[in-house]
Amino acid sequence: MLGLTVRWSLADAPDGVEQRLAAYVAETSHARFTGMSGLRFKTWRQVPGEWFEGCYVFASSEAREEFQRTFTEGAAESPGSQIIGSPPILVEACDIVAIAEGWDGFVASPRFADQADDGG
Numbered sequence: 480m481l482g483l484t485v486r487w488s489l490a491d492a493p494d495g496v497e498q499r500l501a502a503y504v505a506e507t508s509h510a511r512f513t514g515m516s517g518l519r520f521k522t523w524r525q526v527p528g529e530w531f532e533g534c535y536v537f538a539s540s541e542a543r544e545e546f547q548r549t550f551t552e553g554a555a556e557s558p559g560s561q562i563i564g565s566p567p568i569l570v571e572a573c574d575i576v577a578i579a580e581g582w583d584g585f586v587a588s589p590r591f592a593d594q595a596d597d598g599g
Contacts, residue, residue, distance in 0.1 A: 480519065480537070480538075480578070481537045481538075481540055481542075481543045481572070481574065482534065482535060482572070482575045483535040483543055483547055483570070483572050483573070484532055484535075484569060484570075484571045484573060485532060485533045485559075485567050485569070486530050486531070486532035486568055486571075487559055487560065487563045487568060488563075488565065488568045489525070489531055490528070491564070491565065492563045492565070493564060496563055496564075497525060497527045497528075499562050500525065500531055501590060503558060503559075503562060504523050506589075508558070509590075513587070517538050517541070517542025517543075519538050520535075520587075521534065522534045531559065531563065532569075533559075536575055536578075547572060551570055554566050554570065
């Protein structure tokens, strides 16, 4: 499978950016990628004060290449860049070696609370 990682630095981002990013994902971005043709799944990850990233897994090299090309062309103007105040520091294609689904299963959600028992 074919992956793509897009990462922004949060080192110089404004205070509260993590909450604004989480709200953007829940209110807008999650719906944009749910059901997207050519995309198997996307995850959004962050380490507060350090980085925020989107991790994509595509069904074909054509889908990944097209997304990477169009994203890269407008990366500085993307919603993530606008919220953070700077463009991504990394846009990197990769191979997904394997995926395992645990006993508790996969949960798709636009937002996870900070509780250990809810999958977040």
